Amino acid sequence: MSATAEAATHLYPLITDLGLILVTAGVAVLLFRKIKQPLVLGYLIAGFLAGNHFDFFPSVTDMHSVEVWAEIGVIFLLFSLGLEFSFKKLVKVGGTASITAVTQITTMLLLGYTVGNLMDWRKMDSIFLGVMLAISSTTIIVKTFEELGVKAQKFAQNVIGALIVQDLLAILMMVLLSTIAVSQQFSGNELLMSVLKLSFFLIIWFVGGIFFVPTLLKRAKNLLTDEMMLIISIALCLLMVTLAANVGFSPALGAFIMGSIIAETTQAEHIEHLVKPVKDLFGAVFFVSVGMLIDPASLAEHWLPIVVLTLLTILGQSLSSTIGALLSGQPLKQSVQTGMSLSQIGEFSFIIATLGMTLKVTSDFLYPVIVAVSAITTFTTPFMVKASVPVSEFLERKLPRKWRKQIERYSANAQSIKSVSNWQIVLRAYFMQVVIHSVIIVAMILLSAQYILPMVEGTRFGRLLAAAGTLIAVAPFLWALSLRRVAVEQVRQLLSERKYRGPIFMMILFRFILTLVYIGFLLDNFFSSQTAFITFVAAIVLYLIFPKKLNAQYHKIENHFLKNFNARDILKDKRRRSDLTPWDGHMSFFDIAKESNIGGKMLKELKLREKFGINIAFIKRGEINIKMPSRNERIFPGDEVCVIGTDQQLKQFQDYLDHHEAAPAEHLAEDDIVLQQIDLTHPEFIGKSIRESQLREKTNGLVVGLERKGKRILNPESHEILEQDDILWIVGDKKLLATLKQ
Template sequence: MPLSLTVAAESTHHLYPLISDLGLILMTAGVAVLLFKKIKQPLVLGYLIAGFLAGNNFDFFPSVKDTHSVEVWAEIGVIFLLFSLGLEFSFKKLMKVGGTAGITATVQIVTMILLGYLVGRWMNWSQMDSIFLGAILSMSSTTIILRAFDELNVKGRKFAGIVFGALIVEDIVAILLMVLLSTIAVSQQFSGTELFDSVLKLVFFLILWFIGGIFFIPTLLKKAKNLLTQETLLICSLALCLMMVILATEVGFSPALGAFIMGSIIAETTQAERIEHLIKPVKDLFGAVFFVSVGMLINLDTLVEYSVPVLIITLLTILGKSTSSALGAMISGQPLRQSVQTGMSLAQIGEFSFIIATLGMSLKVTSDFLYPIVVAVSAITTFTTPFLIKAATPFAEFLQKKLPRKWVRAIDIYSSNAQSIKSLSTWQKFIRSSLTQVVIHSVIIIAIILLSSRFILPIVEDSKFGNAIAAIITLVIISPFLWAISLRRVAVEEVDLLRQERRYKGPLVMIILFKMALALFYIGFVLNNFFSPGIAFIALVIAITTYILFPKQLHLLYNRIENHFLKNYNDREIAVEKRRRRDLTPWDGHMADFEIAKESNLAGKTLEELQLREKTGINIAFIKRGEISINVPSRNERLFPGDEIHVIGTDDQIKEFKSFLDKNEQEPSENNTGSDNIVLQKLELKNEFFIGKSIRESQIREKTSGLVVGIERNGRRMLNPDSHLVLEDGDILWVVGDKTLLTSLEQC
């Protein structure tokens, strides 16, 4: 046999189990998905059953042969699942969640971890099994809750907002738990120092990756915008995901953490929705493989053997999560009804529970029986979730009737008082801003120093002045951040208010001195890394002198860096706001003409009386009355039967105006000119005569017989600007008026 055919035959031989296993998994999953879609049950449950049927624990169905390959696919599935969850997550959402969701999630998580551990020990499970059980039970299922809310049509209810906020907090806590559990699994003991180091390391890298990601990735996507077809955007987004996976693994974190972080960074870009749409089929495919692989571990013999623990843990999940979540919502100040509804919505386990259970198996620290028990509990609580949500309102009403009246009244008073608490005090706002400033810039400075000592120093250390070159490069790079941490003012208004109170003057001075001392410490730390103590001290004096001599330049440089970051950070929000605005762009508008019917009740009224602009948003460009054209009519102009009015507006505004003319007999005919001499024209404001004056003071109307219908300023667009709006240099005006007069105005 020829060599090529031999190689091909061998390749086919090795490839055959891989393809046949994948085909079996997808065919089984496809049938299960169709069936569960038909009976309106969560698809995750269908995947689990499909996995059980295709697994080696079920003898009456073809089984997967190469389980190792399935495990690899499942790990890839976890990566894409977490990447997709990150795309739906947002750090802004986390900051906007508010105290209610944060307290609810925290109380529920802490309670369930503690109860899970205690119940595990009570059932004579090992310490690691009990710890992982507590972590598994503390996570609720976003997928199941969203599906149930959609089916029950309760997304708009108040308690739904609290539930969504709690799920966001749980997502980030789940990432933290994965890191902590990995640390505990390795050390096999509760070491306070190791746990603190792990948390500190996680916080450091989370801040660093988020800041670096927001600074560079949106810029990269914007620069390459014209090159990003669906294919290239999908490849680039997956490349970014896997790059962060590699980076997270290199620094000692799980691949899933890296995928989640990259997803959350991309979630802040303008391409987030597009990438989420493109990644969905990939996530669905590998996610299905992951959940099927989970189902393959179901062992009926194990479930029968551990049926009592399954029942106990199911009851613990439903009762414990319902009660603790409701208690957390009540502590945060929610009324009894909303608290009960919130608690009963969160009474299940889901995606992150499986991932945490998978982590325990991969680290080989949990028993074989834990995984199938978790799957069984998840399946049962998936079925019970919709019924619990439905029963929440009647149960809350039942509690209000049965609880002692004093208790109900006390809960109402507490809720009322908690919701009327004022926002943070001036001092708290200043402390929070100062702490944020110190932490963020310290992370950036430390990261730059570490990177410099690892990558820059080895390149130049063999040269005569290698250390000096490395030190200078490092100091130059961190100089704007040193300026920011020591001299940049934060919470300016709050500081001005605090200075008026004598008791705050001392603490304010101490905080300022502390920040300056911290900057000096970082300078000394850099120099000490590259020089001996004596030379480092001399270099420190030189560095401080240089630092004092160029504060303005450092200020400007830092502002450029900060503005670039903030622009990237707010890009998506600005884009979403623009899409939502009805009156977004006057140049999206067009002209349309209407005739005032003889029997119209508008005839005989002035434009001021009709208030067409206020009611419908349109502007009247001119009125044609026989052979006479009244360009940009004044508010005192009256409409007469037979008048042909030419209006300018968007499709929605013209549609609304048409409905306003309920007795009009003619359909509007769109055109772009309306009249040979009346046009909608763009003017870039450069004439100093107009700058600094209001629209009315500029007399543009008198000079052009025109009307300013729109202004674009710094990328922000305004339709129908107020006549008192002051014109600024660089404004782009959209004016409807006489073509000749507008041209002369543009040239003057």
């Protein structure tokens, strides 16, 4: 009984503290939603008031428990960030975003470190300060863009791309900071080894994750309820968190990697939707806990550094990002808009500050100072975005005409330089071939030597069987490393010129020699030197005897990986374009913008069919789906509409929406709405018009195509009379259409 009482006493502060955090967070949400300010700022202020520094407010009693909740919050924040990340997005952002982000981060790192030294801070404080000032806030910027309605503008896409690059670089810098903090010195060798170690594990985790995770989710899809999907997603996240921690990386890195892996699956949007409430819950706990660590006395004591760092963040981020955008070839106006949008710090700065405290390498005052700077710059972000256009116009008026002409000329030239030489393509392909396959081969050998060999050690043929099994497993990758052809057309063109033949043959020879080195490395881990040499010769002979089988096996593995990697894009294209190929008609999706002046009007008022010849298949309004809306249905701002028509009709409709301030969207159709072909043979429908046949009511759908004796009609009129052997194309409820066909 006493043990139960003791457990209850131990549990009580945990529950009350969590309750206090959530109550303050809830009040902050309501208040800051009302005054239209970022919720993160509300969480910070709520935590500030709920901390131990105010006697007239309830305070938490067990800060250790709060820190545990906060660490869980960081994990889910990074997991959600990974779900939105996707390595394909990183590839698509191109040079513009990369140059902008790298210029900004490099500049702010140097400025932060320099200012820290000028204020006589410790070297480690200055290093962490530079990193914290270098990363802008994705959460704040995206929310600000949505509230100001500028998310569809071109500069906003540049900003989002720069944020994607920043997120990846922030993960890298967290790993490097951990290395520096442990060694307390700037050893170039250690930093290089940390980068190589990170790259090694990133490739292994990503390749292995893409190979196995989408397959697992796909095969279990029919068995998984939303509850089970949520549990499995969180389990995968925590599994990667554990793996990352065991190899010496931060748990946040593991969460981010698993999120980015799941982002490539067909269930990514669904999982993101399921995880969002969990992320919001623990994210709120994290931000409130950050606010709790703000000490008013420390803020009063360090008011001058707060002011200096706030100005440094706003001005430094704006200028460095603007310069980066200009260097990438963006026009002056878009560059200024990009730079002034990135003028704040946010969640990653908190995470890095938490890392410094956890490693006990930063001073106590640095955390509240950074939080204060973040709070101020969060508040100023909307004003900076709004002021970017007037500032750009002012600069265009005041800058010397010669400078403006040079900027315009440079931008035009940069935009026109899109061609990539054959050498660049070949070198990139060879580099990817060597690095990825080398990492896979080395990882498989080391895993086998560490985990499989000890299991068979001591048996008569244990080592031989372990080595043979490992060699068979890595053989397809050894074949791909040495003999697989890449960039075939570009290599052929280069070989046609004599001066390039030598370098090409040297690259091929290097790959073959590297393959032999890995075979020797494998055997050396399992046998003595003499035995390894004999086995090495045998392995080479077998390797050369079965090239076709190795080729087939490798391509089977590669095709499985590519199928998983591209499954989300394939499904998106398939659902986004349900083709009516005889008529060149298809489904497309559009968002009705909040500012659209067609909002609130009935479909019969808009006369979309009469104007453009299109049909609206369904309207998605929040969590409600209005299938096959009637003529009396209204369209409201924020709705998503699924439209059926030809390319030309849909383009006209998009122009119509653009004229009324609407933006196109790329969302997926609902699974229970399908497009099917039906042969009309039942006498019940013959001789009746489409309206009289009540096909709309029977299928909860629309007749969007009619084929009669070779004549095709897209979106036929409702008074069209149905005849024997007509072929109808109907979009509607899957189950009802199946019943109709029967």
